[in-house]
Amino acid sequence: MSVKVSDDCIACGACESICDAVFSIEDKAVVNESAVADNMDCVQEAADSCPVSAIVIE
Ligand code: SF4
Known part of the structure; x- marks a missing residue:
């Protein structure tokens, strides 16, 4: 299983709020x-x- 974030990301922060063990927001x-x-x-x-x-x- 592989999880990637595409360049479409607008850094809204939703993924970090839902799953902060996996996602963090930089650029x-x-x-x-x-x-x-x-x-x-x-x-x-x-x-x-x-x-x-x-x-x-x-
Ligand atoms: S910060 Fe997370 S939820 Fe928001 S656009 Fe990027 S990948 Fe999607």
């Missing part, structure tokens, strides 16, 4: 890959909540 959202496996529920919720669909789960 755009960045992913803490090592935390993904233990946090898939909130990763999916963050992806579903992203206003520009920038979170890609592969």
Whole structure:
């Protein structure tokens, strides 16, 4: 499982509020890959909540 944030990210902060173990906001959202496996529920919720669909789960 791999989680990526595309350049469409507008750094709104929603993913970090929903799943701060995995997402943090710099110029755009960045992913803490090592935390993904233990946090898939909130990763999916963050992806579903992203206003520009920038979170890609592969
Ligand atoms: S929710 Fe989407 S647009 Fe907002 S910071 Fe996260 S990845 Fe970027």
